[in-house]
Amino acid sequence: MSTMSEEKVVVIAVKKPQQQDDYFASSLEELISLVDTAGGTVVEVITQNRERIHPAFYIGEGKMEEIKQKIDELEADIVISNDELSAGQSRNLSDYFDRRVIDRSQLILDIFAKRGIQIDTVWKGSGCSSCNMTGYR
Helix, strand or coil: CCCCCCCEEEEEEEECCCCCHHHHHHHHHHHHHHHHHHCCEEEEEEEEECCCCECCCECCHHHHHHHHHHHHHHCCCEEEECCCCCHHHHHHHHHHHCCEEEEHHHHHHHHHHHCCCCHHHHHHHCCCCCCCCCCCC
16 A cells, blocks of 8 residues: 555445543544545544454345445445455455455554655664564564
8 A cells, every 4th residue: 555646445434332432532543544645535434343353254145235335435445444354354355355455563563664754774773672573573
């Protein structure tokens, strides 16, 4: 997404019962702002209430078809998840939607990369002596 200029983005998010409504809403607002910072345009936000994250697809399988139709209708270029996705979830969603799928963390890393900032430099500059980026994707 480091070349996200003018990409159309569909944001997907799962709201779990223990999440406060205002926290969930502000989290989505922040993600939309991050997409804007990266140069993309959010064309749709699709949420689902679930007890827990689906282990293979993040969202429920029934919701996937609705999202696919919306992605195709809006000619979206990329799908961004509000929550961190496993490699398997990302791959499964990408295969199903036939679009690139990333999560919030990847978006943030892409913004740093676009600006030529290395994440380990940010980490070191934070003053956190116990922070370690080893194994960070």
